[in-house]
Amino acid sequence: MIYPRPTPRLDTTDLARAAVFAGVIAVLGLPGSFSVFGGVPITAQTLGVMLAGAILGPLVGAVSVATLLALVALGLPLLAGGRGGAAVFVGPTSGYLIGWLVGVVIIGLIVHAGRRRPVWWRTFLGVFLGGVVAVYACGIPLQSVIMRIGVDQAALANLAFVPGDLAKAIIATVVVGALVRGYPRAFRRVWAPRVTAPREAAPVR
Structure with missing residues (x-):
C-alpha cells in the first residue's frame, strides 16, 4: 500500500x-536605493529574498x-x-x-532539490533562476503594462540591473556555502545521505 506523504506543517x-x-529583507533596504528607468529602484533587498529561499527552503x-x-501592504515603510x-x-x-514571492519558492526548490545538501552550483542556479530570472519575468510585463510601453523597452531598461543582480547571486552562493560548512543548523533540514559507490575489494593473491 502506498501512503501519501504528510503535508508539511x-x-x-x-x-x-x-x-x-x-x-x-527589510533591513537590507535601509541603505536606500537609486532609481533608474521608470522609477524602479535598485536595492539590496533581492539578496535577502535569495538567502531566504536558499536557507529556509520553499x-x-x-x-x-x-x-x-x-x-x-498595511502601510509599514519596509521597502527601500x-x-x-x-x-x-x-x-x-x-x-x-x-x-519575490515566486522566486523564493523556485530558489528553495532548486537549492534543496531531493533534500540534498546544498552545493555551490545548485545554489547559484537556484538564486539566479529564482532571484533574477523569475523576478524579471514577473516584473517586466507588469512594468510594461503600467507604464504603457513595449515589453522590449522595459526589458532593455532592465539590463542596468543585471550586473548588480549577478553580484547578489554570487554573494548569496558564497554565504550559503559558508553556512553549509560552518553552521549547517542554520538550515534546520535533514539532508539525504550522500550515496557513494562501494569500493572494490583488493584482489587476494
Missing part, C-alpha cells in the same frame, strides 16, 4: 525563522516574503527608500514584488 520555530528573514521562505509584503502602503502594489515595482 510549520511550527513556531519555522514561523520565528520566517519573521527573522522578513526582518533581514515553504518557510515563501512565508517570510509573504509576511514582509503583507506588512508593506521607506516605501510602503497599498500603492506600491499598483506601481511600476508591483511585478517585481510578486516576483
